[in-house]
Amino acid sequence: MASDGRVLGTFAEPADAARAVRALRAAAFRVESAMPAPFPEVIAALGKPRSGLGLATFSGALLGLAAGVLLTVGTSVAWPLVTGGKPIVSVPPFVIVIFEVTVLVGSLTNLVAVVVGATLGARRQAAAARAGATGDRIAVIASAGDPADAGRILRESGAEEVRDVA
Amino acid sequence: MSASEPLRTIEETVRATHGRPGPAYWIGLAIAGGVAALGAWSYSLIVRTGLHWTGLQRPGMWGNLITDFVFWVGIAHSGTLISAILFLFRARFRTAVYRVAEMMTVFAVMTAGLYPILHLGRPWFAYWLFPYPNQRQIWVNFRSPLIWDVFAISTYLIVSTVFLLVGVAPDAAALRERATGWRRRLYTLLAFGWRGTDEQWRHYTRAYLFFAAFATPLVVSVHSVVSWDFAVSVLPGWHSTLFPPYFVAGAILSGVAMVITILIPLRRAFRLEALITPRHLDMLARLVVLTGLIVTYSYATEILIALQAPHGDPERSTFLYRMTGPYAPVFWTMVLCNCVGPILLLFPAVRRRTAVLFGICVAINVGMWLERFNIVVTSLSHDRLPFDWRVYVPTWVEWGVTAGAFGWFFTLFLIGLKLLPPVSIAELKEEASHAAHPPGAGEAAHGE
Numbered sequence: 077m078a079s080d081g082r083v084l085g086t087f088a089e090p091a092d093a094a095r096a097v098r099a100l101r102a103a104a105f106r107v108e109s110a111m112p113a114p115f116p117e118v119i120a121a122l123g124k125p126r127s128g129l130g131l132a133t134f135s136g137a138l139l140g141l142a143a144g145v146l147l148t149v150g151t152s153v154a155w156p157l158v159t160g161g162k163p164i165v166s167v168p169p170f171v172i173v174i175f176e177v178t179v180l181v182g183s184l185t186n187l188v189a190v191v192v193g194a195t196l197g198a199r200r201q202a203a204a205a206r207a208g209a210t211g212d213r214i215a216v217i218a219s220a221g222d223p224a225d226a227g228r229i230l231r232e233s234g235a236e237e238v239r240d241v242a
Numbered sequence: 243m244s245a246s247e248p249l250r251t252i253e254e255t256v257r258a259t260h261g262r263p264g265p266a267y268w269i270g271l272a273i274a275g276g277v278a279a280l281g282a283w284s285y286s287l288i289v290r291t292g293l294h295w296t297g298l299q300r301p302g303m304w305g306n307l308i309t310d311f312v313f314w315v316g317i318a319h320s321g322t323l324i325s326a327i328l329f330l331f332r333a334r335f336r337t338a339v340y341r342v343a344e345m346m347t348v349f350a351v352m353t354a355g356l357y358p359i360l361h362l363g364r365p366w367f368a369y370w371l372f373p374y375p376n377q378r379q380i381w382v383n384f385r386s387p388l389i390w391d392v393f394a395i396s397t398y399l400i401v402s403t404v405f406l407l408v409g410v411a412p413d414a415a416a417l418r419e420r421a422t423g424w425r426r427r428l429y430t431l432l433a434f435g436w437r438g439t440d441e442q443w444r445h446y447t448r449a450y451l452f453f454a455a456f457a458t459p460l461v462v463s464v465h466s467v468v469s470w471d472f473a474v475s476v477l478p479g480w481h482s483t484l485f486p487p488y489f490v491a492g493a494i495l496s497g498v499a500m501v502i503t504i505l506i507p508l509r510r511a512f513r514l515e516a517l518i519t520p521r522h523l524d525m526l527a528r529l530v531v532l533t534g535l536i537v538t539y540s541y542a543t544e545i546l547i548a549l550q551a552p553h554g555d556p557e558r559s560t561f562l563y564r565m566t567g568p569y570a571p572v573f574w575t576m577v578l579c580n581c582v583g584p585i586l587l588l589f590p591a592v593r594r595r596t597a598v599l600f601g602i603c604v605a606i607n608v609g610m611w612l613e614r615f616n617i618v619v620t621s622l623s624h625d626r627l628p629f630d631w632r633v634y635v636p637t638w639v640e641w642g643v644t645a646g647a648f649g650w651f652f653t654l655f656l657i658g659l660k661l662l663p664p665v666s667i668a669e670l671k672e673e674a675s676h677a678a679h680p681p682g683a684g685e686a687a688h689g690e
Contacts, residue, residue, distance in 0.1 A: 090675055090676075109439070110439045111438055111440070112412075112416060113672035113675065114672060115672060119443060119444065122440050126448065151381060155381050159386075160385065170384055172394070175459075179397055179459070179463075182452075182456055183404060183457075186453060193445035194441075194445055195435055197439055197444070198439055198441070198442060201440070204437070205437040205439050211249075212250045212671075
């Protein structure tokens with residue numbers, strides 16, 4: 077019987093939580109989780125694709141590269157002052173500044189991307205976010221299926237507590 | 243034993259470090275703050291009445307303050323090494339010690355960045371170093387190493403601060419749950435809305451990898467840039483292609499030695515012995531050995547190449563001056579601290595004695611400061627023109643400003659210890675959980 081009800085199971089052991097996740101997914105439940113540390117077995121069991129955050133970060137680094145080139149080469153060409161007899165566009169020293177700006181803008185983009193990704197992620201997983209798991213338990217939440225079945229699977233997998241959540 | 247037992251213990255241990263400070267903490271903070279105030283007052287003499295308070299005179303126009311700058315940039319390197327480079331190499335021992343190293347990095351860069359400004363004759367014009375449209379119609383010179391410094395140090399400060407704060411977010415969320423009052427507000431702010439959902443972890447672990455990937459070349463670039471402040475000049479003793487790797491190795495040596503110097507009293511004072519174990523100190527001591535050997539090799543290369551030059555060669559003359567001239571005590575103390583000290587740590591019996599390890603690391607910190615002094619001062623004192631040779635001796639005012647750097651750093655560090663978790667709770671939880679029940683064993687037990 078399909079239901080919108082969500083069932084929460086809490087686990088002390090990551091291996092138990094991973095087992096529950098796998099069993100729930102095999103039974104076609106939608107599964108969310110919250111955990112105090114990035115337990116690799118639980119993350120692997122959830123079977124989610126790798127975060128696409130790298131694309132944003134890479135774009136940020138490219139933007140930084142362009143900004144660095146514009147700042148050094150662009151401004152030197154726009155305001156051509158000869159200093160120390162060096163060429164107006166002195167590539168080796170400019171590379172240093174360009175590198176630093178690339179790293180700076182890339183890192184800040186990475187920061188923005190992770191904050192946005194984590195905020196949107198918490199919104200998409202409202203039930204898991206409400207349950208929260210920053211202490212010593214792992215929360216596994218099953219939905220889009222029969223709550224009784226979900227409760228049974230969670231208990232059989234070693235959940236310490238199973239309850240319905242909004 | 244349930245896996246949650248060690249998880250709870252870790253959190254409780256870290257939470258306890260944020261308890262009400264004892265008298266020792268207040269005494270430490272008062273001493274550090276007092277020394278910082280002494281530094282500020284000494285510096286105020288220079289600002290109010292001029293550079294005559296310093297020992298700077300032609301040709302030695304760089305002295306203690308530039309030495310302090312190079313020293314503190316070096317100290318800042320260990321944090322990124324331990325948190326980023328060891329993360330990329332999957333060195334698990336970093337887990338318990340990297341947060342202290344990262345905090346140290348941020349506070350050391352904040353210290354280092356001050357000193358070139360303090361060194362300026364007119365520090366209130368320091369903002370001229372930043373490229374911005376202005377009414378003066380002048381623009382920064384991107385071909386100058388001083389501008390490379392501005393970009394490198396600013397980027398390093400921002401990136402290492404971001405790296406630190408991103409790492410703190412899950413831990414702040416853990417501490418937030420049972421905190422009250424202003425501390426709860428602080429942890430809520432630092433947690434960035436962290437709830438530990440799998441979506442959050444999915445993005446977070448990826449982002450952390452990218453931060454580490456950015457920070458690793460950055461850390462190498464920063465001290466290379468600092469070394470180019472010297473190496474791009476034509477002064478004997480400075481003009482060397484060896485400088486970037488030599489400076490980076492020296493920076494990591496001094497930084498790791500400073501981490502050990504801080505960790506040994508810290509683990510005792512905050513009762514973190516169960517989390518920061520002798521094994522962690524042992525692994526850090528091995529890093530000191532590695533970088534100490536690279537530094538020793540660099541010293542030998544630099545000296546032997548200079549001594550191969552014919553008599554009268556300026557490089558040879560400068561190195562002989564360093565080893566036998568008025569600065570010889572500085573040179574030989576440096577060799578003793580930075581070469582002999584790390585070699586002693588090759589012996590397990592030596593590096594496993596905490597008191598001995600602490601003493602050697604303090605000596606390395608002294609030696610590394612002397613190394614910076616040796617590079618900055620002796621080359622300027624003995625350039626290509628014999629009529630211009632002059633011995634620079636720092637005045638008490640300069641020593642006051644130098645001491646102020648240590649006071650400022652430790653003041654920030656002691657305050658930081660009470661606001662940020664000194665170890666990574668989330669990573670230690672992951673480690674403890676897997677130590678109690680290795681993933682492979684768990685799977686086998688469940689027959690999967």
